[in-house]
Amino acid sequence: xxxxxxxxxxxxxxxxxxxxxxxxxxxxxxxxxxxxxxxxxxxxxxxxxxxxxxxxxxxxxxxxxxxxxxxxxxxxxxxxxxxxxxxxxxxxxxxxxxxxxxxxxxxxxxxxxxxxxxxxxxxxxxxxxxxxxxxxxxxxxxxxxxxxxxxxxxxxxxxxxxxxxxxxxxxxxxxxxxxxxxxxxxxxxxxxxxxxxxxxxxx
Amino acid sequence: xxxxxxxxxxxxxxxxxxxxxxxxxxxxxxxxxxxxxxxxxxxxxxxxxxxxxxxxxxxxxxxxxxxxxxxxxxxxxxxxxxxxxxxxxxxxxxxxxxxxxxxxxxxxxxxxxxxxxxxxxxxxxxxxxxxxxxxxxxxxxxxxxxxxxxxxxxxxxxxxxxxxxxxxxxxxxxxxxxxxxxxxxxxxxxxxxxxxxxxxxxxxxxxxxxxxxxxxxxxx
Amino acid sequence: xxxxxxxxxxxxxxxxxxxxxxxxxxxxxxxxxxxxxxxxxxxxxxxxxxxxxxxxxxxxxxxxxxxxxxxxxxxxxxxxxxxxxxxxxxxxxxxxxxxxxxxxxxxxxxxxxxxxxxxxxxxxxxxxxxxxxxxxxxxxxxxxxxxxxxxxxxxxxxxxxxxxxxxxxxxxxxxxxxxxxxxxxxxxxxxxxxxxxxxxxxxxxxxxxxxxxxxxxxxxxxxxxxxxxxxxxxxxxxxxxxxxxxxxxxxxxxxxxxxxxxxxxxxxxx
Numbered sequence: 001x002x003x004x005x006x007x008x009x010x011x012x013x014x015x016x017x018x019x020x021x022x023x024x025x026x027x028x029x030x031x032x033x034x035x036x037x038x039x040x041x042x043x044x045x046x047x048x049x050x051x052x053x054x055x056x057x058x059x060x061x062x063x064x065x066x067x068x069x070x071x072x073x074x075x076x077x078x079x080x081x082x083x084x085x086x087x088x089x090x091x092x093x094x095x096x097x098x099x100x101x102x103x104x105x106x107x108x109x110x111x112x113x114x115x116x117x118x119x120x121x122x123x124x125x126x127x128x129x130x131x132x133x134x135x136x137x138x139x140x141x142x143x144x145x146x147x148x149x150x151x152x153x154x155x156x157x158x159x160x161x162x163x164x165x166x167x168x169x170x171x172x173x174x175x176x177x178x179x180x181x182x183x184x185x186x187x188x189x190x191x192x193x194x195x196x197x198x199x200x201x202x203x
Numbered sequence: 204x205x206x207x208x209x210x211x212x213x214x215x216x217x218x219x220x221x222x223x224x225x226x227x228x229x230x231x232x233x234x235x236x237x238x239x240x241x242x243x244x245x246x247x248x249x250x251x252x253x254x255x256x257x258x259x260x261x262x263x264x265x266x267x268x269x270x271x272x273x274x275x276x277x278x279x280x281x282x283x284x285x286x287x288x289x290x291x292x293x294x295x296x297x298x299x300x301x302x303x304x305x306x307x308x309x310x311x312x313x314x315x316x317x318x319x320x321x322x323x324x325x326x327x328x329x330x331x332x333x334x335x336x337x338x339x340x341x342x343x344x345x346x347x348x349x350x351x352x353x354x355x356x357x358x359x360x361x362x363x364x365x366x367x368x369x370x371x372x373x374x375x376x377x378x379x380x381x382x383x384x385x386x387x388x389x390x391x392x393x394x395x396x397x398x399x400x401x402x403x404x405x406x407x408x409x410x411x412x413x414x415x416x417x418x419x420x421x422x423x
Numbered sequence: 424x425x426x427x428x429x430x431x432x433x434x435x436x437x438x439x440x441x442x443x444x445x446x447x448x449x450x451x452x453x454x455x456x457x458x459x460x461x462x463x464x465x466x467x468x469x470x471x472x473x474x475x476x477x478x479x480x481x482x483x484x485x486x487x488x489x490x491x492x493x494x495x496x497x498x499x500x501x502x503x504x505x506x507x508x509x510x511x512x513x514x515x516x517x518x519x520x521x522x523x524x525x526x527x528x529x530x531x532x533x534x535x536x537x538x539x540x541x542x543x544x545x546x547x548x549x550x551x552x553x554x555x556x557x558x559x560x561x562x563x564x565x566x567x568x569x570x571x572x573x574x575x576x577x578x579x580x581x582x583x584x585x586x587x588x589x590x591x592x593x594x595x596x597x598x599x600x601x602x603x604x605x606x607x608x609x610x611x612x613x614x615x616x617x618x619x620x621x622x623x624x625x626x627x628x629x630x631x632x633x634x635x636x637x638x639x640x641x642x643x644x645x646x647x648x649x650x651x652x653x654x655x656x657x658x659x660x661x662x663x664x665x666x667x668x669x670x671x672x673x674x675x676x677x678x679x680x681x682x683x684x685x686x687x688x689x690x691x692x693x
Contacts, residue, residue: 003541014579020384022232026312066525081288081464084306085280085456092273121276122310131303139538175406176399181392188388195383198579262452267445274452281456285463292467295474356607382607 004145011149013197017125018157019190024125027116027158029183038162040113042155044098046148048120049129052094053147056087056130057140087130088121095121125154157194161187232387233304234345238361240300241349245342247286247305252314253334255279259322260330275318276309283308313337348390356381479527482601483558483570483585504561509554515682518554526556527572539678546666546673547576557683558585566590566687571680575670578662580604582613586671588627592687595636598622598671610663618657626651627675627684634676638668 017023027041062068064086066078099117103110110117120126129150133143164186173182234244258278259266266274287305290298298305308314317337322330353359355378358366367373380386399406487505509521538550558570567590574583583602588595600614612618627636635652642655656664673679 006541022384022387023307025232081284081460084284084287084309085277085460088276088280088309092276118272121272122312122315124307124310127310128303128307131306135303174396174400175403176396177392178406181395181399184388184392184395188385188392191388192383192385195385265448266452267448270445270449274449277452277456281460284460288463288467288471292470292474295471295478377608379606379608 004141007142007145008149008152009197009200011146012153012156013194014200015150016153016157016194017128017150018154019187019194021128023128024123024154024158025187027119027123027125029180029187033162033165035159035162035166037112037116038158039155040109041116042158044102044113044117044120045123045125045158046151046155048091048094048098048126049151049154050144050148052087052091052126053129053133053150054140054144055094056090057133057138057143059086059090060134061140083134087127087134091126091130092121125150157190160190164190232348232384232391234301235349235352235387236356236382237300238346238349238353240297241345242342243290243294243297244301244304245338245345247290248308248311248313248341249335249338250286251279251282251308252317252338253331255282255314256317256322256330256334257327258282259318260325260327263323271323272319275315279314279318280309313341344391344394347394348387351390352381352386356386476524482599485599487560487568487570487587506559506561508557508559510557510680510683511554512551512679513553513682515680515684515686521554523556526552526554543678544673546669547581548574548670548673551678555680557680568596569683569687571674573670573674573679574602575666575673577603577605577613577666578610578660579606582663582666582670584667586674588675588684588687590687592684593627595622595625595627600667605663606660609657609660612657612660613663613667621654624651625654634672636668636671636675638664640664 011017015021018025024045060068060080060083062071064079064083066080067075069075069077069079095118098120099110102113102117129147132150133146138146161183165183168182168186171182177185234240255275255278259275262274283306286308287298290301290305317330317334321333325333350360353361354365358364358368358373358375358377364371366375366377369376507523507527509518509523509526510516511518511521539548556572559566560568560570569588569590569592571586571588572583573586574581576582580603582600582605584598584600586595587597587599598619600619603611603614605611605613625636627634629635629652637653638656639653640656640658640661642653643649654668656668675681675684
């Protein structure tokens, strides 16, 4: 049980996908002007991440890893090079399904998210989560926790940044820094803050 | 002729994908701790975006609208896989440093952005050059950040010691912050500031202040 | 192609084709991409394997050459041989059914080994495989040094390295760190030869066969009985030092290479 919590804490805070690895930043910076938008996007990423990370882990462990196809009588085959194509395919399909579900059951959210929903397919954080899972050779359970944790951490970071940016509308920065430049600096400060989580262990 | 050259030159500063179009930042930051990884990443992206632009432009009349996004992604993902394999074959140690970030070129906004925004509506040659131009703009930013971070954080460039480190008998005490993630954000912010001070037409318009008492409207 | 704009003027989009044609295009794209990817992988695979092996051998060789008395191993002079074997961790004997090359690459073991519960896993190793690779250096037929791949959790990252132990199964000849993401300037100092040299000559276990080796903040004086088991840590990087300490203790302990090293101590040389 503590193992689960440990993975969650590391995924959400110590190794926050947005603030420690800079994944999903394009999205982050384009979307994070208002907190409601950020909340909606964060929820969408959380959903997609929790679904695709364990699924991609299964695909890697059962189909692609060297020796994975032993159950089919092909223990010598190494299909890991198909990884990138498979993961992005799974993500694209998942986002498509999510889009249809949201349009059907949460039409207000669908309208608010607009273009950002299909753009989830190319959110680096989502693909990055799957790639990290494979690189660290997580098991299925660990991958599920990691998917949820990393999605949660990303959503948290984007909402924090949106909150700060809303307040920054009242700031009076030099013209060259207005908007994007200031956003980078704020993100840097948030990242610095999250560095404080490094080395945290829950035993 | 000049149109192609302009397509090449424009993205480097005037429409630098990172500073103006807010694109492709993700991998820009994590690999810039050292200059050699930053350059290799830049080169990989130039290759992918130029070739994918060319490939997509070549088949743009054949691809039906309904599946064009997934076709683009498939082509880009295949090219990235090939580039990844090439890196592992010819630059093994460096590719291990780059870790998952080569794979993340698939989701790099520049690549897909140019595929959809340019290659789907222009010829092969123009698209190829546009790809190289955008890639060079990206590589330039990466190289700048990478050079500053490596020089300031380790006292070296491309592994060659430039500022002798104190622990090796020199005088330079390295700035450890430059080797940590937040510094990349700060450097990019400073870079954007510098570019926009040089080219004021890139400055963003001031956002209208939200009305004090009205509830924030749910704009998408 | 029809009259195209080679300039930067966009063109009008084409008409929307039917379902059959859409499927055909989709299939053609898939087939083309598959051919491209498969061809590149097949052609490049031998080069990649050679590179991996080369990089790993360079790493191990640099460890070997950095240790006093081992510098001539690279040349094979004096009847020196260098062999990669697979060891069954539980028994300490050789695992005849495991391929050491594959083990070193991190594959070939099937599903990863048993997962350790956190309270038995101070080093954050996670999963212990059934077999592990070791390098054996022999001179004139006698086992001179063994090199053990080790890994574990540091302060913020997985630390990977190689530990060189003398043929007596107890004296450390050296250590090298091949992978880590510890704090630059602090924890990252573990990759420096100056720190790694502090391990040379230290002993793993005492006369009562207890694992005593560890990284300490303040080493006792060099002539005390304790000194043989203590490695001075890096100031400001206690947690990283602890991480290295725990991982070394784990891998020379009963769940790691302990049984194998015990065989060496008993003098069983094959």
